Amino acid sequence: MPMLGHNRKMTGAECLADMLKGYGVTHVFMVPAVLRRTFAEMERRTAIKRIHCHGEKSAAYMADGYARASGKPGVCMAQVIGALNLAAGLRDAWLAHSPVIAFTGGRDPSSKFRKVYQEVDDVPAFEPVTKFNATVDDVARFPDMVRQAFRVATTGTPGPVHLQFRGNEGQVDLDEAELEPLVEEQFARVPPFRPAPDEQSVRAALDALQNAERPVIVAGGGVRASGAAAELVALAEALQIPVATSLNGKDSIPGVHPLSVGVCGSYSRESANRVVNRADLVCFIGSETGGMTTHFWAVPKIGTPAIQIDIDPEALGRNYPLVAMVNGDAKVTLAAMARLADRGTAGKRKPWIAETQGICKEWYAKYNALLTSDQVPIHPARMCGDLTKHLPDDAIVIVDTGHAGMWMGGMYDLRTTQQSYFRSAGHLGFAFCAGIGAKAACPERPVVVFTGDAGFWYHIGEIETAVRWKLNSVTVVNNNAGGNQSKRGFDRAYGGKQTEQARELWTYTPVNFAKIAEDMGALGIRVEKPADFPAALEKALAANRPAVIDVVTDIDAIAPTAVT
Numbered sequence: 414m415p416m417l418g419h420n421r422k423m424t425g426a427e428c429l430a431d432m433l434k435g436y437g438v439t440h441v442f443m444v445p446a447v448l449r450r451t452f453a454e455m456e457r458r459t460a461i462k463r464i465h466c467h468g469e470k471s472a473a474y475m476a477d478g479y480a481r482a483s484g485k486p487g488v489c490m491a492q493v494i495g496a497l498n499l500a501a502g503l504r505d506a507w508l509a510h511s512p513v514i515a516f517t518g519g520r521d522p523s524s525k526f527r528k529v530y531q532e533v534d535d536v537p538a539f540e541p542v543t544k545f546n547a548t549v550d551d552v553a554r555f556p557d558m559v560r561q562a563f564r565v566a567t568t569g570t571p572g573p574v575h576l577q578f579r580g581n582e583g584q585v586d587l588d589e590a591e592l593e594p595l596v597e598e599q600f601a602r603v604p605p606f607r608p609a610p611d612e613q614s615v616r617a618a619l620d621a622l623q624n625a626e627r628p629v630i631v632a633g634g635g636v637r638a639s640g641a642a643a644e645l646v647a648l649a650e651a652l653q654i655p656v657a658t659s660l661n662g663k664d665s666i667p668g669v670h671p672l673s674v675g676v677c678g679s680y681s682r683e684s685a686n687r688v689v690n691r692a693d694l695v696c697f698i699g700s701e702t703g704g705m706t707t708h709f710w711a712v713p714k715i716g717t718p719a720i721q722i723d724i725d726p727e728a729l730g731r732n733y734p735l736v737a738m739v740n741g742d743a744k745v746t747l748a749a750m751a752r753l754a755d756r757g758t759a760g761k762r763k764p765w766i767a768e769t770q771g772i773c774k775e776w777y778a779k780y781n782a783l784l785t786s787d788q789v790p791i792h793p794a795r796m797c798g799d800l801t802k803h804l805p806d807d808a809i810v811i812v813d814t815g816h817a818g819m820w821m822g823g824m825y826d827l828r829t830t831q832q833s834y835f836r837s838a839g840h841l842g843f844a845f846c847a848g849i850g851a852k853a854a855c856p857e858r859p860v861v862v863f864t865g866d867a868g869f870w871y872h873i874g875e876i877e878t879a880v881r882w883k884l885n886s887v888t889v890v891n892n893n894a895g896g897n898q899s900k901r902g903f904d905r906a907y908g909g910k911q912t913e914q915a916r917e918l919w920t921y922t923p924v925n926f927a928k929i930a931e932d933m934g935a936l937g938i939r940v941e942k943p944a945d946f947p948a949a950l951e952k953a954l955a956a957n958r959p960a961v962i963d964v965v966t967d968i969d970a971i972a973p974t975a976v977t
């Protein structure tokens with residue numbers, strides 16, 4: 414790290430390249446032309462890979478996948494004309510609290526308001542999807558603004574940041590000044606700090622948990638951000654408390670753990686909702702307590718006694734009145750709770766644990782036939798069952814939204830603590846791109862994406878990007894030639910049963926994605942019989958190139974809806 418006071422004349426491009434390297438950035442995702450000189454300096458001064466892709470939205474999703482997989486900010490970029498495409502791609506990162514940093518080209522004071530080619534005022538559009546949204550108008554501001562970008566993206570509840578650089582392509586990077594490319598390594602990853610809770614609040618939360626007869630923990634994405642999964646499981650085991658997770662927190666506890674009851678909320682597993690709604694106390698950890706996790710505040714019902722642990726004090730009590738609240742980092746807080754816990758109180762929860770384990774057993778009994786179904790076209794639940802059995806122990810699993818989110822959220826189980834699970838926070842088309850970014854971040858880990866065909870169509874051109882950059886993710890496409898999550902909704906819209914013509918609204922021409930993938934240089938495998946899926950997965954994981962497994966599935970298979 415250069416010393417303060419030893420400034421030297423350098424261009425903004427040199428400074429930015431040095432700083433990104435200093436923050437440990439290994440890849441940036443973009444569509445040119447933006448910060449061109451910076452790219453040239455990256456080549457001269459760093460080993461940063463400049464992943465040139467087919468759309469700004471997919472660049473943002475790749476940066477997001479990179480961020481979720483590595484815990485380091487993901488960097489994406491666009492010139493002025495692509496800025497709003499990039500902003501659209503930050504929506505998921507915003508909803509998921511993912512630290513993505515977006516750089517765009519912007520307006521020049523010497524020409525703005527003069528109908529400059531391709532130019533609109535993009536800055537306001539970044540407002541709803543960023544924690545910090547700012548302009549860099551003078552090269553002298555590169556060092557402090559880039560530091561602020563990393564600081565904001567990684568601290569507290571993490572989230573996206575946008576910097577707009579002067580000039581449609583950010584040509585302010587050509588200017589020279591006395592610059593200090595100082596890097597604060599603390600803010601190179603999440604979490605930069607672990608604020609400890611005050612002991613009184615920890616004891617109050619513990620008292621409530623220990624007194625409860627039927628408590629449940631709901632673990633959210635904040636558990637992953639804090640790296641607190643081991644501490645969570647240790648506390649749950651010490652006090653014998655069942656654990657549900659939000660969809661975002663699914664990898665807080667393996668699905669096969671005896672205290673795991675599954676994902677609660679809307680895209681959920683029946684057993685989790687039943688347990689949460691039977692509980693006499695719900696302890697939310699690192700959860701927004703938002704609509705998806707609580708099935709619009711029906712699971713649990715508002716008024717159920719609740720505890721909340723969060724790094725962000727503004728989150729505490731937002732949706733549920735609390736009997737205790739703790740403000741602090743999840744890992745530090747859970748470790749303190751486990752240390753102070755009175756394990757002797759665990760015994761009284763034996764009947765509750767027996768009941769919750771019975772509820773989980775009932776779920777497996779109810780769905781076992783689907784999880785192992787031999788039907789053709791293949792039932793999506795069978796794919797979830799097979800993925801549970803056959804995904805590698807250290808896999809990163811990335812799942813799209815809609816039915817993909819419902820099938821995998823509800824029916825897939827993580828088998829190990831080394832497996833990771835990231836979900837689209839609502840945007841169709843996120844997962845395939847995020848898988849490419851995650852593979853850039855973690856080249857040594859298998860990355861497996863699960864998406865519907867509608868989700869895959871969005872950014873199918875990025876197969877070429879993955880091939881060109883050897884970002885060898887495996888994408889499993891649940892291909893039913895339609896967006897069949899819409900089926901139920903259109904039945905309703907037509908007052909019970911839709912017309913034959915209504916299918917125009919949600920079906921597509923059947924397509925073989927394996928062939929398309931092969932044409933672009935990826936491995937393509939088409940699977941029509943369920944028994945062929947495990948071998949296809951094995952082959953795809955060993956392919957040494959990106960792979961697309963096109964699974965022909967039943968368009969009439971509808972995922973179970975949330976129980977309350």
Ligand SMILES: Cc1ncc(C[n+]2csc(CCOP(=O)(O)OP(=O)(O)O)c2C)c(N)n1
Binds near residue numbers: 840866868899
């Ligand atoms: C950006 C975006 N637009 C629209 C939607 C609404 N939506 C949710 S699921 C879905 C269809 C999903 O189809 P597919 O990916 O093929 O999965 P399937 O339901 O067929 O399994 C749509 C259009 C969305 N979630 N995101």
Ligand SMILES: [Mg+2]
Binds near residue numbers: 867
């Ligand atoms: Mg589909």
